[in-house]
Amino acid sequence: MESRTRLFLLTLAAATTVLPGCASFRWPWQDAPPPAVEPASTDSDNAPPPRVIEPEVERRKIKVAKIDQENIEVGGFYGVMSVDDFGSNPVYGATLTYHVTEDFFFRAEAGQTKLGLTSFEILNPGSDPLNLGTDRRLTYYGLSVGYNFLPGEVFLGRNLAMNSAFYVLGGVGSTKFADDERFTLNFGGGYRILPTDWLAVSIEVQDRVYESDIFGKNELVNNLEAYLGVTVFF
């Protein structure tokens, strides 16, 4: 009760001292037109207080250019493939790689080699027990998942450093030869050097394993290949 009256008296005292001051302060302005910023606040009672300075700077609209993605690696390879009982022969092919993260990549690859003579054909010149005729091609493809490890730099001389990494990969695919197509597992590893950001040179070894009954009995066949690949990132 007592504090309420004290508050009332204090307010009254403040009002009597401040309000006349206000009136005298505003006196010279009373005839002047209202400032231009006022109308914005007349819409409703809840409108925000009028801004003293209206910024008239146009906001810079920044359009962010699309970042160039370079996750795809395309290229070719050339090397040697040893086909079980058909000797070692040149192999060539193409690869398409998508780098999902810095560690993992997906790869599709296809290759082709020419079969040499089997030991039977060498011992019996002119024979063609498998009825291959002139078509002595072996083609294969594979879908693999790869993992990069031990990334780092290699130094060629004093002033040249190149990025490099080892990788392992494994996958599934098929091998086709002698009118026969087989489900094939492939696994291997390689070493990749990048002379520039967009060019990669790699050395790779892969084993392609499948079951074949081409010689009459079902057996597991291992075809080893080693090759040099050149790929471009884009």
Added chain:
Amino acid sequence: MFVTEPYLELRTGPGRGYPVTQVVGRGESVEILKRRTDWLKVRTERGIEGWAAQRDMVKTLLADGTLLSIDLGDRAGFTSHRWEAGGMVGDFDGANLVSGYLAFSLNDHLKIDLSPSQFLGVTSNAAPADRSGYTLDIGLNHVFVPEWRFSPFVTLGGGLFNVNRDPQNPQAVDLHDQSAYYGAGFRFYLTRRFFVRGEYKNRVVFTSRNDNEELEEWKVGLAFFF
């Protein structure tokens, strides 16, 4: 891009194993040149180029003061993304199956699937399960709850069904047919951009014989989104 953290590390290559050779101080700017996986190649004010981690770059500011937004390839990306692709292995009515697929998302739930597959007989006998050939399917894929880590889907579509000519059964006429399928499967988010996808398809092959052929296939594999 303006650096707001105390510094930004630049490496010689797009990977954590490559050495840090430069740092960019707070307040300095860099220009983004390109992106590879989770790394961005940038050029500093002084013309020096290097690779910065994406997770560091999302803390840099554009000239208008907003943060750089990049698709980080996380769990949110699993729910909502534009493209996905993967490879699968399985069984195609007794034969081995190798399959790849590419899918485009119409929205978070509905995807168009393009899937080439090859089935490979186990032996070279002329038995039906030992046929080899390929299928090329296009279909629609409906994911029920894309935000779940384990999310089931149903699929419906059709495509080509081709059987290789069998040297032991050269009279076979039905080498190229059309087929339709329905099926169901699941997607399970692993980490980063990877998930496991498995599915079952029941396929009807419209043969030129009196009866259609019904084939079952199932496959499972690894996929990623981008």
